[in-house]
Amino acid sequence: MSEIQDAQEAVRELLELVVDALDLDAEIAVTAEDGVVTGALIGEDLGLFIGRHGQTIDAVQHLAQRIVFHGRPSDLRIVIDAAGYRDRRASALRRQADDAADEAIRHGRPVSLDAMVASERKFVHEHLRERGDVETYSEGEEPDRHLVVAPLRDDA
Numbered sequence: 001m002s003e004i005q006d007a008q009e010a011v012r013e014l015l016e017l018v019v020d021a022l023d024l025d026a027e028i029a030v031t032a033e034d035g036v037v038t039g040a041l042i043g044e045d046l047g048l049f050i051g052r053h054g055q056t057i058d059a060v061q062h063l064a065q066r067i068v069f070h071g072r073p074s075d076l077r078i079v080i081d082a083a084g085y086r087d088r089r090a091s092a093l094r095r096q097a098d099d100a101a102d103e104a105i106r107h108g109r110p111v112s113l114d115a116m117v118a119s120e121r122k123f124v125h126e127h128l129r130e131r132g133d134v135e136t137y138s139e140g141e142e143p144d145r146h147l148v149v150a151p152l153r154d155d156a
Helices: 003-022 052-071 083-107 117-128
Strands: 024-035 037-042 077-081 113-117 134-139 144-150
Touching: 003 024, 003 037, 003 052, 003 077, 052 077, 052 083, 077 083, 083 113, 083 117, 083 134, 083 144, 117 134, 117 144
Parallel strands: 037 077
Antiparallel strands: 024 037, 113 144, 134 144
16 A cells, blocks of 8 residues: 555544544545645534534544554644535635735834744745735743734835
8 A cells, every 4th residue: 555545544433433433424435645645524503513712623634643653753634624624724724814915005104913833824924925014923821822923024
């Protein structure tokens, strides 16, 4: 079996265990595309699996990565999703980031976002990097670490 097939099988087994343990009514779909193995739950009432602010789904994704990679480096990425949560969260983060950047420019001062996990902070950093009129940096300690969006200074 290839690394991708092994990863798909491990992700499927983990998701089957979680679905059984949480007694969820969900279908499991595991796909591989462009070096990303995605394990997704498809169903109606998946809030328990997603968790508050995505904490549970992030924990399951972390477990899947640990199981698949056994501490070894790999070019593969593992993503765990449920009912389109990852896309909805990415859209919400983009809107929040754009609103904060607009406010920072409008008022000429830094704007702090709510605390978020490292992967979400990275997503916002990368999203706003394209604008060219704001800078971003993180402040605080986990679990309260948050992103700050500030207007670029005119040093000219």
